[in-house]
Amino acid sequence: MLKITPYLELDEEAKQLVDHANNVTVTLTVSESAVLHLLLLSSSSVCTKEDLLAAGWPDRVVAATSLTQCVSTLRKKLEPYPEVMLRTIAGRGYQLNVSTRSHIKMLAVNDAESVRAAIVDVSLLVKFSGIVIALMIGLSVWYFSDYHGVVQDTASWNADKSIELNIGGVKQDVQLLYKDNVAHLHPSMWQKHLAPEVNHLTHLNKFNGFALTDGNYYSMAVCPDADDKSCSGKGLINITAIDPTPAGLNMKNFAALTKKMEQRIRYNRVIIPHNEPGTSGFVEHHYHADVYYPVQGNMLVRSDISLSLIYEGEDSGKFYSAACITDEECATTPIKYKIKGKFKQYAEQINGLDVDVFHVRVGQKELIKPDKVSSSAMHFYREIRKHEIVEEDLYFYRVYKDTDTAVWIVPILGNLVAWYEYDKVKL
Incomplete structure (x- = not known):
């Protein structure tokens, strides 16, 4: 499987998206799976239309509209995940961007690497804010507890x-x-x-x-x-x-x-x-x-x-x-x-x-x-x-x-x- 976010993965073999947070799967076509796989491997780089056509329809000659339709369908299937953006780069091709918001989404996965990503791979500002909020919650709980009165x-x-x-x-x-x-x-x-x-x-x-x-x-x-x-x-x-x-x-x-x-x-x-x-x-x-x-x-x-x-x-x-x-x-x-x-x-x-x-x-x-x-x-x-x-x-x-x-x-x-x-x- 290829990780998209700490809770969303691409299972290229099964041709589906696996959402661990909500315990659901999203079925993909062969072309959709191949196009998404190449976009993920490019790691936010721009993929040309030619490269994506070759990956999605190997050894076949298809019209450019096939890629356009494939991308449109992929975007609909990725709509529940606003942190995953499939962008059109005019005159060049397409690019996949994954927002850092995905790292602070509540996880429902027993995956040490995902947990590490959610905690470690965020900005210092997010980390600091999280620490401050946790301390405030802890202090509030303690202040209003019976033991504080004691x-x-x-x-x-x-x-x-x-x-x-x-x-x-x-x-x-x-x-x-x-x-x-x-x-x-x-x-x-x-x-x-x-x-x-x-x-x-x-x-x-x-x-x-x-x-x-x-x-x-x-x-x-x-x-x-x-x-x-x-x-x-x-x-x-x-x-x-x-x-x-x-x-x-x-x-x-x-x-x-x-x-x-x-x-x-x-x-x-x-x-x-x-x-x-x-x-x-x-x-x-x-x-x-x-x-x-x-x-x-x-x-x-x-x-x-x-x-x-x-x-x-x-x-x-x-x-x-x-x-x-x-x-x-x-x-x-x-x-x-x-x-x-x-x-x-x-x-x-x-x-x-x-x-x-x-x-x-x-x-x-x-x-x-x-x-x-x-x-x-x-x-x-x-x-x-x-x-x-x-x-x-x-x-x-x-x-x-x-x-x-x-x-x-x-x-x-x-x-x-x-x-x-x-x-x-x-x-």
């Missing part, structure tokens, strides 16, 4: 500092995580809420912890008697300050009060109904934490938070979260807020700190409005209500994990860090 949100966090916390009389440097452009990162922003004169816990010898701020809230997550690799999950301390005024938290009284609150009311032991469609025979990765919000002159407010992950693949699945807000005297009817959705998990880093980012597309929200809200809990009701109306895509960060616990950054009620107990439940 990269953007992760880049807004920093983990290049540590601060010293004094918990119960024990001082320890902890990892600090903070948002870009946060101005106040002095340890006092966390420490000032613990009244120094009553900051004593006799049972505490050491601890591991994390501190976090988004510029509005200042939170700390502490595991007593932990090291860098493990935490028992016992006596976890999660405190988030929502007001810049020092709360004057009495740590001795705080420890006793939290035990009382946690024993009295526990709303989120199980948050996934066992008859949930598609959840039979699954493994539930369940995390639970109690976060406390001290405010000067107000009752202590607790957020009972649970997270559950149901993996449907290696890095994706169903996501469930529930939060329940109460105060120390139950003056507020519990404010309950639940979300369900799909998650995609990514392994990222924040200044060298390995983190698991969970991009959650929220599919369902449920806010159970309380009958009564105390002044202490009103702030949280308003924040949850705004969250219910606005948020659709959420980013949860798991910044630490061991066999029994994990530390999460949670974007509910502002961005806060909390140390969670972990259970893996087969159902």
